[in-house]
Amino acid sequence: MKLNSVVNRYIFKELIPPFAMNLLFFIFVFLMRQILEITNVIVNYQVSLTAFLLMLTYSMPYFLAYIIPMSVMMSVLLTFLRLSSDNEIVALKASGISIYRLLPPVIVFSLFSALLTGYMAIYGIPWGQQSYKQMALNVVQSNFNVGLKERQFNDSFDGVMFYVSKIDFKDNSLGDIYIEDQRNARFSTTIVSPKGRIFNGEDRLSFILSLYNGVINQVNLESRAVHSTRFDTYDLQLDLKNAVKNISKKKIKEKDMRIEELIAFLKTAKTKSKKYYSVWIELHKKFSIPFACIALGILAVPLGVQSSSTRKSAGLGIGLIAFLIYYLLLSAGLVLSEAGKISPVLGMWMPNIIMGGLGIYLLVRTANDNPVEIFNRMNQFAGKIIRNFFRIRHTD
Known part of the structure; x- marks a missing residue:
């Protein structure tokens, strides 16, 4: 024993x-x-x-x-x-x-x-x-650009989809940007810009996308009229509340x-x-x-x-x-x-x-x-x- x-x-x-x-x-x-x-x-x-x-x-x-x-x-x-x-x-x-x-x-x-x-x-x-x-x-919430990826469509925001071809995370600069904005039920807006930059908003739940030397194409969905506008600088503010809400509401595996x-x-x-x-x-x-x-x-x-x-x-x-x-x-x-x-x-x-x-x-x-x-x-x-x-x- x-x-x-x-x-x-x-x-x-x-x-x-x-x-x-x-x-x-x-x-x-x-x-x-x-x-x-x-x-x-x-x-x-x-x-x-x-x-x-x-x-x-x-x-x-x-x-x-x-x-x-x-x-x-x-x-x-x-x-x-x-x-x-x-x-x-x-x-x-x-x-x-x-x-x-x-x-x-x-x-x-x-x-x-x-x-x-x-x-x-x-x-x-x-x-x-x-x-x-x-x-x-x-x-x-603290740094939205972590979620950005090159050559991928991002639809985290309700009614807004954007695509970025190049991203430099050192200075938050963007290249070849395409944005489709359908937040307005009457108008469909498309923004194309060769370069831009991301800036944090005043709070943690928003940021500003500054675009340079681009074009805004706006289509009236009722009359089918098309308006095109060129710009030197255009600031687009996006709210992260819906993006955060979408992540939190994802189905639990x-x-x-x-x-x-x-x-x-x-x-x-x-x-x-x-x-x-x-x-x-x-x-x-x-x-x-x-x-x-x-x-x-x-x-x-x-x-x-x-x-x-x-x-x-x-x-x-x-x-x-x-x-x-x-x-x-x-x-x-x-x-x-x-x-x-x-x-x-x-x-x-x-x-x-x-x-x-x-x-x-x-x-x-x-x-x-x-x-x-x-x-x-x-x-x-x-x-x-x-x-x-x-x-x-x-x-x-």
């Missing part, structure tokens, strides 16, 4: 370093796709470093809900891969400790991770999404909703629309993804033990393949559930059932010293990829 307790503490401690390393690595990978956008926001849109860090913080819960289960699987896989490669598993079996008695630290570690993932999914994601939205409102909001929607929904199924999916996803920590953690134990002859890099590849299969199952369940082909319950829990069931099957085979042929094929495939990779590097 004492030996088993020591082994459990030893394995639990061994799980922590690879978990931390994988967590940091996957966070970096997930954020890589945002580097260009983040750099553009900081350099060109004049957003402060504090605002950038807050944006990063608000987006982290969504990433962590998927990264933590992946990191759990990789940490368990790498830990048992090392134990098996160093013949520690063989030594433990010789001491009378079976594979089943090595599961408690894995289960406890997976449970802690599942609770953390559940907290991120249930509370973290809605908090992050709503906080990000509120921050966007504050940015729009399912992932932004708290559990009580999801349940309230399902209780009041009268028809089984696409929104209805999406809410059901999101509700079950908040619980099924945390449970993936346990299912993938169990699967990683036999994967690590039976892959003892592979390199750690190949073991990493095996783990990534397994998680890719899980993600494909989750995506398939999501698509089929949204289409109403299968129940959202089955669609969101099917990946856990399949991967967890596979883990239990492989665990029983491993405990009975019955190797699975698929491991030999996966090891050969991973080894072949590694050899080719190093051969290419040597050739270069």
Whole structure:
């Protein structure tokens, strides 16, 4: 009993370093796709470093809900891969400790991770999404040119649409400006100007667009009369209140909703629309993804033990393949559930059932010293990829 307790503490401690390393690595990978956008926001849109860090913080819960289960699987896989490669598993079996008695630290570690993932999914994601939205409102109110983008139509204002070809955020100057003003029911006004500049208004909810050397074309919608006027300087004042109101009134996405909001929607929904199924999916996803920590953690134990002859890099590849299969199952369940082909319950829990069931099957085979042929094929495939990779590097 004492030996088993020591082994459990030893394995639990061994799980922590690879978990931390994988967590940091996957966070970096997930954020890589945002580097260009983040750099553009900081350099060109004049957003402060504090605002950038807050944006990063608000987006982290969504990433962590998927990264933590992946990191759990990789940490368990790498830990048992090392134990098996160093013949520690063989030594433990010789001491009378079976594979089943090595599961408690894995289960406890997976449970802690599942609770953390559940907290991120249930509370973290809605908090992050709503906080990000509120921050966007504050940015729009304080500096509207953050929302301007080159070569894109902007219809944030009721009755006014404008298009800017070039923007210089250093001095807030604009180039090749096109504005269509339909705020007057009797007249349709089009303004074209080769250059202009943005000035902040007296309050935070307005700004002045100064245009230079342009043309105003005004059409009387009743008489169809057209008037054209050239100007040297023309100031157009735009009110941000409607723009801010439009942002704040945008429909709340399912992932932004708290559990009580999801349940309230399902209780009041009268028809089984696409929104209805999406809410059901999101509700079950908040619980099924945390449970993936346990299912993938169990699967990683036999994967690590039976892959003892592979390199750690190949073991990493095996783990990534397994998680890719899980993600494909989750995506398939999501698509089929949204289409109403299968129940959202089955669609969101099917990946856990399949991967967890596979883990239990492989665990029983491993405990009975019955190797699975698929491991030999996966090891050969991973080894072949590694050899080719190093051969290419040597050739270069």
